[in-house]
Amino acid sequence: MPFVPKSIDSKAVHGGEARRYASRDGRVAAAPVAGGIAPSIGYVYADSDHLDRALGGDPDLYVYGRYGNPTVAAFENAMVELECHDMPERAGEYFALATGSGMAAVSLAAAACGVEAGATVAAAQDCYGATYSLVDQLWPRYGVRGVFVDATDPGAVERTLVEERPVALIVETISNPLLKVVDIPRLAALCHAHDALLLVDNTFATPVLFRPLAHGADVVIHSATKYIGGHGDVLGGVVAACSEMRPAFWEHQKKTGANLGPHEAWLLHRGLKTMPLRVERQCRNARIVADRLRSHPALAGVRYPGLPDHPQHELAGRMFGCRGFGAVVGLELKDAGREDVFRFLESLQMVQPATTVGDLYSLVLYPSHASHRALSPAQRAAVGISDGLVRLAVGVEEPQDIVADICAALEG
Ligand SMILES: Cc1ncc(COP(=O)(O)O)c(C=O)c1O
Incomplete structure (x- = not known):
């Protein structure tokens, strides 16, 4: 055998x-x-x-x-x-x-x-x-x-x-x-x-x-x-x-x-050979980052299936077991339009504004400007993609560094 x-x-x-x-x-x-x-x-x-x-x-x-x-x-x-x-x-x-x-x-x-x-x-x-x-x-x-x-x-x-x-x-x-x-x-x-x-x-x-x-x-x-x-x-x-x-x-x-x-x-x-190691680390990082940012005064909300207030938190826990809740976090910038989000993206030092997820690097993307650009503003609004939403794909860096870079950019 x-x-x-x-x-x-x-x-x-x-x-x-x-x-x-x-x-x-x-x-x-x-x-x-x-x-x-x-x-x-x-x-x-x-x-x-x-x-x-x-x-x-x-x-x-x-x-x-x-x-x-x-x-x-x-x-x-x-x-x-x-x-x-x-x-x-x-x-x-x-x-x-x-x-x-x-x-x-x-x-x-x-x-x-x-x-x-x-x-x-x-x-x-x-x-x-x-x-x-x-x-x-x-x-x-x-x-x-x-x-x-x-x-x-x-x-x-x-x-x-x-x-x-x-x-x-x-x-x-x-x-x-x-x-x-x-x-x-x-x-x-x-x-x-x-x-x-x-x-x-x-x-x-x-x-x-x-x-x-x-x-x-x-x-x-x-x-x-x-x-x-x-x-x-x-x-x-x-x-x-x-x-x-x-x-x-x-x-x-x-x-x-x-x-x-x-x-x-x-x-x-x-890449597949190290995927479980990376994903486990990225999920752990994402949870820490989401938790640390959820009370930030410049954010209207943080979306992450691992947070207890996420609408499918319990379902995600049941489906994914103890491995994690994913490594992408949604940040809703408070009262933000396109110019505010651009300023935030440009202020980041370590986290990079790039149109992908799943890399070793932490990356941010502005959905209404990038991945969901082909949708009309009305279609984006109907789906729930606001002009203040930023997608953060959490990488394998030390989570405190990711949080510090984001906080500095939000505060700047
Ligand atoms: C959920 C999802 N499906 C499919 C795709 C398309 O993948 P690719 O860019 O490799 O064609 C993407 C790309 O971002 C994605 O996020």
């Missing part, structure tokens, strides 16, 4: 890596500990039967870079191990495919799940800005009807499922940027009762905090650009779902070219 690690930390370190010991003449040949990069686009087979199997989609054989690659597959296999952490005996029933970005993952998942001309798709009203724009603006150009719903309200979700008959509901476990937490098991049951698939963007929770497939989600999506890569130097995405859905996903991926390259896959796989 091969040894299977029990903890997610060990799986993150070893996942997707086959031990490559070869025995020659009774001696064990050395093999590298760290996995390598296989950049080749083409593959040569000794016989046409194998080539035929490779062209037919045998996932163990490679034929052309857009159809699959061993370095990318190693990363995908590691992701399956993590997403199936709660059900290791069923890991063989699931697959993952890596994509060139998180948005490629959202697009691939939607296309493979029947979001096509004539269909309706529903999405959480406070989802990431580019996902919102896909549903609201881009997909309707191709004959898809998009509707939005407050995914924290199961009654509203049920009404949408009954009245709009969407083929799929897209939600984020922790929403960007309002940090609402949705009840995935409850939404999965509702979707399945009404013939809809539940697609969960788990970017902000990461598999460290929550694994949606074990709680009824049909598809899990990640922007691997964030906590998976973790160092702010590689763009990528991942989808994972049950194996029966693989042909539909693979067909779309190889026809649309929504692939991840082997060099990026290698970097993401390397």
Whole structure:
């Protein structure tokens, strides 16, 4: 029996890596500990039967870079191990495919799940800005009807499922940027009762905090650009779902070219190994920062699922267990407009104003100016994204330094 690690930390370190010991003449040949990069686009087979199997989609054989690659597959296999952490005996029933970005993952998942001309798709009203724009603006150009719903309200979700008959509901476990937490098991049951698939963007929770497939989600999506890569130097995405859905996903991926390259896959796989360490530290830091800033007189409020006054604090505790509440904090600057927020961003010394999350560095973003720029002011107001909201992605620095930099900028 091969040894299977029990903890997610060990799986993150070893996942997707086959031990490559070869025995020659009774001696064990050395093999590298760290996995390598296989950049080749083409593959040569000794016989046409194998080539035929490779062209037919045998996932163990490679034929052309857009159809699959061993370095990318190693990363995908590691992701399956993590997403199936709660059900290791069923890991063989699931697959993952890596994509060139998180948005490629959202697009691939939607296309493979029947979001096509004539269909309706529903999405959480406070989802990431580019996902919102896909549903609201881009997909309707191709004959898809998009509707939005407050995914924290199961009654509203049920009404949408009954009245709009969407083929799929897209939600984020922790929403960007309002940090609402949705009840995935409850939404999965509702979707399945009404013939809809539940697609969960788990970017902000990461598999460290929550694994949606074990709680009824049909598809899990990640922007691997964030906590998976973790160092702010590689763009990528991942989808994972049950194996029966693989042909539909693979067909779309190889026809649309929504692939991840082997060099990026290698970097993401390397990042994945330290993800539990980083996420645990970042969650702990975020909790300290949120707690310290909540009474600051320049702030009208602090949003963080780990604070007892967060509307889904209890739900988040139940879903994420003791691992944490995420590493993003929302700061509502009191009576602030665009100029005040710009002044705050420019006053920060260590925390950097940059449009991403999940890096080692602490970063801030102004949603109405950046991630949710494509929404009209009325759409932002309806969703609850105010002109004073700043998103703080907490890094791995010492939390007292993060707090001190923010307080100085608020006071300045
Ligand atoms: C929740 C969420 N989903 C998807 C994406 C898109 O990811 P990418 O930028 O890797 O395409 C982002 C990017 O910020 C995000 O925050």
